[in-house]
Amino acid sequence: MLDICLLGTCGMMPLPNRWLSCALVRNGSSLVLFDCGEGTQVPWKTLGWGFRQLGAICLSHMHADHVAGLPGVLFMVAHAGRTEPLAIYGPAGTAYVIEGLRRIAPDLPFPIHIHELKGGETFTLPGGLEATCTQANHGIPCLAYRVDLARRPEFQADKARALGLPVQLWKRLQHGETLEYDGKVFTPEQVLGEPRRGLSLAYITDTRPTPALSKLASDVDLLICESMYDTRDDLPMAHANGHMISEESAGIAKAAQAHALVLTHFSPKITDPSQAEKAARRIFPNTRAARDGLVVTLDFS
Template sequence: MDFELRILGSSSATPLANRHHTAQVLTIGNQLHLIDCGEGTQMQLMQYKIKHQRICNIYISHLHGDHYFGLAGLLSTMHLQGRLSPLHLFGPPGLSEILSLQFKYSGTNLSYKLIFHELDTGCYKKIYEDKQITVHTIPMEHRVPTCGFIFREKQKPRPLIKERLPSYLTPPQLVRLKWGEDIMDEQGNLLLANKEVTLEPKRSRSYAYCSDSKYKPDLLPYLRHVDLLYHEATFTHDLAERASQTFHSTTKQAAQMAASAEVKQLLLGHFSARYKDLTPLLNEAREVFPRTELAIEGSIFSVQERLPEL
């Protein structure tokens, strides 16, 4: 199953000609999750041939324009192209009010059901769950109410080693084995140890999206051991004071979070327009956390569903 992040925009508030406002698409299996939706997101989706009709959920981290000014346009285009399947929209208080006002004046009556979930940006909370994943908010510290999001695959079933399975096993017992249980007899004695007939399950992958925020080490418990951590890095570390004043982070702070949380890979984004060349930001972060990459337009980060070695 795919677990793949595509970056559509890497710019902070002021865009450049080749640097777009924040938006990312996380593909998990057949489901597309759109995270933030800066101006021009629908054009960027076209650019990378991503079908917006496949997006099931949209998550807006906060109401600064560079994170959501493309939303009304994308929702309108979905409508104009006859979308029928419901769309879940997660966002801070105010977002629904803004969209409602825009659609009122445009006389738009959406062709599909838009289900708005108002977020409490100040806490860690499960906001979405399906058979495969959960999504939680994580509280950021920015100039307006802001949260990040953690996407986690649920625990996966243990593959059965068919040639070792005794023939007496019933279908319910097979299911229990897949989920890690031993098989006991009626007296409660061990009949069949799980580890004798199952393999380790596939990995449950995770992605943490830390939107605009000042350096906030109390997030660490939430981020621990995630596969991918996106963390904003608006400034190089010489501008740490400016970062703090504007409630943003530096390269080194992002890298420090990644190192302390022992994540597998760090992605940097939300770059100030002052940096035409991003190499210094990357280098600065890699000094602290070597497994760092730039989350620039078009880049793809896949997490493999590797089976552990037998």
């Protein structure tokens, strides 16, 4: 099961009733944060998921509304008692910015490991999440991310019994271990069923639409996508600033055959995101405009 909270939904600057766009993903006791604008720790504290279990941060790009909240979050994680390493992923230039921000957060009880990605790379996040990224089109190095949680095949007890395996060995095979018993070698494939669909989400922000983004989000259960602007009148501004209108976000979801779309990163001028939702639904019906604090749960059912 994956829980995803849209801590903030605003682009460019925080507003009195809307924090900057970012998403927190929980898998069991592990947390992964996507982007970290100014004040991120405030809605996170309200959410109540805790800070100590934050194991990784994935940054889309190095604009202030996506990274300026890092010192505050790092202090909260330190205050919560974390001593294990924290990984930070981002595009080229991430290390330079993080090292600068660390000047006001110099003494942390945990090491920070910075990974600069080029796009197309895969990596493992806490909680057994497999991630990949691709280049976005924002005029500066910018990444979109995809996260997958695999689901184990169903354990088939009748096969285990037919092989004469004692019950106490079943769990080891169920968890992927090859073992030897009674002079014979047994593999998980002998007692497991067919592969099963896992869970997946994509996080796409601050970009013009590209075919690579639809490919990244192919068949995801949840696509979290920016909607900086909500009308076609804003299309020239979207082109100029490297953003999208809601209909373009919906176009990515449709091309990707995503299962659900959540819009976020709304311009401060958008006071009613429901208009963006309405426009997007004309292209991709299963669309929701996020409000700060929205929690979406993905489960295997």
